[in-house]
Amino acid sequence: MTEYGRGQGSEPWRPDDPLYGDGGWGGQQTQQGQQSPYGDRPQHYPQEPQTHQQYGDWGAGEQHGYGGQQHPQYDQQQPPQYDQQQQPQYDQQQYAPQQQQPQYDQNGWPTGSYPQDPYAADPTDPYAQQAGTYGGEQPDHYGTPDAYPPPEPPGRRTEPEPQTDWDPGPDQGEHAFFAGGGDDDDAAGDEPDDRSGRSERRGRGGKEKKRRSGLACLVVVVVFGGGLAGVSYFGYQFYQDRFGSAPDFAGAGNGEQVTVVIPKGSLGYAIGQELKKMGVVKSVDAFVAAQSANPQGKTIQDGVYTLQKEMSAASAVELMLSPKSRNNLIIAEGKRNADIYELIDDRLELEKGTTAKVAETEWKTLGLPDWAVNHEDVKDPLEGFLFPSSYGVSKGQKPEDVLKRMVAQATETYEELGVEEKAESLGLENPWQLVTVASLVQAEGTSHSDFRQMAEVIYNRLKTGNTETNGMLEFDSTYNYIKNQSKIDLTIAELRNYDNPYNTYFYKGLPPGPISNPGEDAVKGALDPTGDGWYYFISMDGKTSKFTKTYTEHEKLVEQWEASKKN
Structure with missing residues (x-):
């Protein structure tokens, strides 16, 4: 019985190989009866640099590729050779070269040199090779001359072109927000035909990015500073409400007498409001606290009281409990x-x-x-x-x-x-x-x-x-x-x-x-x-x-x- 995701060669099954196991693309999806657009090859993650895989003996086994075709096995030691006038042509439907098909010997080994893997992803755009598997449309990166430029003429030394597609910004590893990057730049960079334009924008945007980076930092500082001030204010208010003492005057008053009328049915807060309105106490909370602290505080009744302005809450409670402060009109029965x-x-x-x-x-x-x-x-x-x-x-x-x-x-x-x-x-x-x-x-x-x-x-x-x-x-x-x-x-x-x-x-x-x-x-x-x-x-x-x-x-x-x- 053929195991999904592994060849039928003589090599033993290696569970640590990322191309095997039920966790790979070939394992689960083929087993479910759906062909993966990548065959048995796992999709590369963006953070891992992609290199051409060198396949062992198991590569001669059955491969699940696009349309059931076999994928050629590549030798990293021999780069593909192209004629200057000849460009590889691809069928947009099959994504496979139409010329120079690889030849195999009687044991299934490839012979000769091979062109570059047409399915290899651009290092800077690892998801660009994914076709519109679920009905979406995607540009053809393989039918254009820019996808595979011709080799240098004979006699001229070919040096690898340095990668310039990825630019971390003015400071290495800087986040896009601080580097001044925006959604427009990202959207433009996703277009494969605009590589040169993208490089030009990045090349001439150094000062602008630094200027935008400074502005972004200033905004962050202002926002964080405002937030910290707000948190500090509300934290102080919470502390005052829960643990702080209410504002209060000191002493038994300033000598200025005032008549306070307490309406019938008034309780602690209502009495405190009348006293504060007349300038007797500094805060309602201070009076309520003093009334609660006095064993007889709850016996304060409605009526007319002669008090003084700017009294401590405790002094006001004590005086209101004394007959000396009562100035009510008493109507006797009968x-x-x-x-x-x-x-x-x-x-x-x-x-x-x-x-x-x-x-x-x-x-x-x-x-x-x-x-x-x-x-x-x-x-x-x-x-x-x-x-x-x-x-x-x-x-x-x-x-x-x-x-x-x-x-x-x-x-x-x-x-x-x-x-x-x-x-x-x-x-x-x-x-x-x-x-x-x-x-x-x-x-x-x-x-x-x-x-x-x-x-x-x-x-x-x-x-x-x-x-x-x-x-x-x-x-x-x-x-x-x-x-x-x-x-x-x-x-x-x-x-x-x-x-x-x-x-x-x-x-x-x-x-x-x-x-x-x-x-x-x-x-x-x-x-x-x-x-x-x-x-x-x-x-x-x-x-x-x-x-x-x-x-x-x-x-x-x-x-x-x-x-x-x-x-």
């Missing part, structure tokens, strides 16, 4: 609107009565919900909607802005607690009445534990047909509200004879509107009353209340209270 208006005037340093006038004339534009407007006989439409809380109020603000914030706080709280949804289930006509009940609970209760029981007293007295009070509330707080007072010792005659819609001793049912601003606990008590059957209550010491179910029980408590007053 406070009436008339008192709140005066507090706002004092804080804004306005003439007394200014805020009350704004409330009277602009109440419709301050943000009340739809269910809180257009009620009859209401003394102050904003009563019950200046929600008890802490507000940042400082000189320079407008009273209408302060009132809007309070109304917004009340509306939000009532919505969260479900005042509008639960009013009807409690036997009330609307949420406005529920806020009114909460204001009565706030005004009459003496402690938070009273609120649910006090709410039950109200709902029981409002029931139609109850025989205990016959629908009368009879709360002293409603009379005090309309009189703008807070008295305890009120006579029955005084209470029953004052005709006013807010006087629950004179009119049945609820007053026209709230009589104070209830806190959250009072609202929750109004939403969730007890169910023990309470109808009466009395405050014995002004701190706690006692509740009873019948009038008889209530009269006994009244006698005890009067007796305690005489003592």
Whole structure:
């Protein structure tokens, strides 16, 4: 069986020979049933200088060449001889000489001298001999006189022409990029008929290449330098962000006081932004770091603070945690609107009565919900909607802005607690009445534990047909509200004879509107009353209340209270 890629001669198979083995062109491709354009001869790599191979005895065996023809075996010792007038002609289809075919003896050895191997590659263009094997077209390098120039005339010494096709550039081994080579030069050098032109260009381009090489180096330096600067900058920023300390002032300030308003719900970064905007701290990050380092830092609340400019972040945090810096307007639970208006005037340093006038004339534009407007006989439409809380109020603000914030706080709280949804289930006509009940609970209760029981007293007295009070509330707080007072010792005659819609001793049912601003606990008590059957209550010491179910029980408590007053 004939082995692919080896002859049938007497020589042993040599696996180290590059012309043998399954890795060569003749091994794999012939075995696959496809003829290699190079026969059994491997394609030379560009980096290896090509020399004429001297074939041994195995060369007499079967050769796989172009069209199945046998390749002649060459002797490197005897160069081919040509007549000056005679040029070798090649068939473009077979790529084989048509004249002077080699002759073989009876043992298969070639005789005589042979022309130069027509398939040998140009040393500078090792891929030029490859034909368009896969359908591509390629110039015929073998049918032109330039491919094989005629030998020198007899008597004239022939010296090998030095190779000039490969020029590494002005500096030996220089890369094409630094030598100024471009795609145009490479494309031109690939044309086989332009050898002389290529040499001329290379010969006269020395200074130009050096000039272009210098420019290329300058570009590289600029690009690398810019890249290094960019990397250095971003590296520094990364280090600062991860490991560097944030910019910060030193000391407890420069002595210049400034008022800072911290909005409700502000956390570390939002507080830091306000402080930086007012010039108190140098950076937000410094404040956040100082706040995190302080065990009480997370307790900083919204409000108005009096600080100094250019404070260290740690000093700012410490001062904000101190009551000395707090300058908030505190609205207590159960406070009436008339008192709140005066507090706002004092804080804004306005003439007394200014805020009350704004409330009277602009109440419709301050943000009340739809269910809180257009009620009859209401003394102050904003009563019950200046929600008890802490507000940042400082000189320079407008009273209408302060009132809007309070109304917004009340509306939000009532919505969260479900005042509008639960009013009807409690036997009330609307949420406005529920806020009114909460204001009565706030005004009459003496402690938070009273609120649910006090709410039950109200709902029981409002029931139609109850025989205990016959629908009368009879709360002293409603009379005090309309009189703008807070008295305890009120006579029955005084209470029953004052005709006013807010006087629950004179009119049945609820007053026209709230009589104070209830806190959250009072609202929750109004939403969730007890169910023990309470109808009466009395405050014995002004701190706690006692509740009873019948009038008889209530009269006994009244006698005890009067007796305690005489003592």
